[in-house]
Amino acid sequence: MKMREDRPEEWPPLVEKRQIQDMVHGPISLFYPLDRVVDTREFQRLRDLKQLGVTYLVYPCTTHSRFVHSLGTYWLAFKFVELLKRDTSLNITGQDHLCVSLAALCHDLGHGPFSHLFDGAFRDASRASKYTHESLSIRLLRRIVGEKEIRETLEQYLGKGDEFEKNITFTEELISSQKFVRAKHVTKKLKAVTWLYQGHLYLDS
Incomplete structure (x- = not known):
């Protein structure tokens, strides 16, 4: 698949790359290029990490495992945004969806062995490092998207250069669970809040 020269392709593709049978959610459609992400080391x-310690x-x-949990989380998030996109006034793009x-x-x-059980002991032993599994998740995500093949597949939908970096930063912010901050450049009537990274605006009506 090649990215068109004028703009990134719309996501998700019309046909899923892979389908996974889940005991809770039934068939989960894993759309390209997320299947490439799942195949990384x-x-x-996550297959070897116990979800409940x-x-x-x-x-x-x-x-x-965390592997199964992550697939389910992805599917719920995918379906949730899919429903939100029906409201065209929200201006949710395919890039946002991805x-x-x-x-x-x-x-x-970024979870360690036995998940949150590891979180407590490891965090207590390394307070100076300010360790959180979210921060390590972001570092590992950066390593994944830093791989040439993975980056090129994501660029087909997230753009290149600054556009790509903006979208990956937005993804990292979602993982970090940072709170919204009030946008100074927006009028009070709009009642808008924005992600910590400028450019992704959330409107609170």
């Missing part, structure tokens, strides 16, 4: 590592030692059925889907898919990349 950084994402496949050591809970499975008491409740044997709670053995599901950024939200990518953030949902990768939001837990």
Whole structure:
């Protein structure tokens, strides 16, 4: 697939690249190029991370992984934005849709062994580093999109250069869970708030 020279392609593509059968959500459509992200070592590592820490030692059925959880989170986020896009006044673009889907898919990349159980012990032992699994998720996402093949597939939909960086920054902000900040350049009547990175405006009516 080649990106048109005039502008990035619309996302999602008309046909999903891969379909995954999930016990909770049923068939999950994994649209290109997110299937490429799932195939990376950084994402496949989530197969070995317990979602609920050591809970499975008491409740044997709670053995599901961060991998399965992340796929479900992606699918719910994808469907949620899909519904919001029906309201054309929101001006939600295909790039927005992909950024939200990518953030949902990768939001837990930075978890350590046994998930939040690791969070507590590791964070207590390394207060100087200000460790959070969200910050590590962002670092791992940067490593993934830094790979030439992955970046080129994402550029087909997220643009190149500054446009690409703006969209990846937006994705990182979604993962970091930063609060909205009040936009100074917008009138009070609009009651607008904006992401920490300028350019992605959320209107609160």
